[in-house]
Amino acid sequence: MTVQDHPGLALTDYQIDGDFAQDDRPAIGVVVALWSPNLSQHAAQTMHDLTMTTVQTVRDTGGRPVVIDSSDTATQARGTAWQDEVDAIVYLGGADVHPGFYSEVDLAEQQKGIDQNADQFCLHSLQRAITEDAPVLGICRGSQLLNVAMGGSIIQHIDGHRAELASGDTGFIDETLELQADSKIATILGRTTVGVRGSHHQTIDEVGSGLDVTAHAPDGTIEGVEHRDKTWVVGLQWHPEEANANAEDRRKIFAALVAQSVPVL
Incomplete structure (x- = not known):
């Protein structure tokens, strides 16, 4: 695997x-968009930190991270060819999903950093x-994208699930969630009530097929x-990869993903 093979890889910052x-x-x-329109310095640093934590956790749990920049035009031009070389995929958080993919109504004043090509x-x-029944973990935006890919929709704006900073940027909050007892995520974490770190103003509305x-x-x-019919497809609206999130929960989630990933022969 080379820089030429994957021109979107941020090798210097994210890979060793x-x-x-x-x-x-x-x-x-x-998979993460390392750039989006009107990306603030604060948001860029947040994406950097979340991505760095993700790739290190993948390493720590026995995987080999391959960063795919979904905002890179050369990477976009390659389509899904890169998927031949990976065994599982994490879709990280980031900008809002363009409403044209799931709705006829565009609440333009509420949208953040939309990149339709990404x-x-x-x-x-x-x-x-x-x-192909590949193992998939969607985090925040990644969970929303999973829902849209399955024909679902997104609530374009909700209050109360992120911090509003004086700079105009957004931050993380502590939330307590209830998990379905028979779900993969409850089994992985070993409980049905979890404290998490969240930062989102959108979420799943109509649930995808x-x-x-x-x-x-x-x-x-x-x-x-x-996904009820696939082996391991999990979407989480919260951020297990955030610095102040429960580190053991983070390890368990990524270890479960890596365990599902059989290397390509």
Whole structure:
């Protein structure tokens, strides 16, 4: 795997030489838009930190992270070819999903950092992953994209699930969620009540085909989904990869993903 093969890889900031070693570790694609329109310095730093935590956790749990920048035009031009070289995929958080993919109504004043090309790239990738029954973990935006890829919709704005900072940026809050007892995520974490770190103003509305709701906030907001017919497809609206999130829960979630990932022979 080379820079030329994956022009969207942010090798200097996010990857180390060992990530490109051809060994028996499962390759875990980490899909994230490292740029979006009107990206503030605060938001850029947040995305950097979340991505760094993700790739390190993948390493720590036995996987080999492969960062895929969904905002990179050269990466977009390659379509889903990169999926031939990974065994599972994590779709990280980021900007809002363009409402044209799920609704005729565009609440333009509420939208943040929309990049329609990055959305299309991720949706095509998710549809291929689901068709091939690849292990998938969607986090925040990634969970919303999973729902849209399955024909569902998104509530374009809700209050109370993120911090509003004086700078105009957004931050994380502590939330307590209830998990479905028979869900994969409840089994992974070993309990049905969890404290999490969240930061979102959108969430799943109409649930996509094949998906079951697995987590709720006290106000009824959908905070997690799983695909009932696929082996391991999990969407989490919260951020287990945030610095102040429960580190053991984070390890368990990524360890479960890596365990589902059989290396390509």
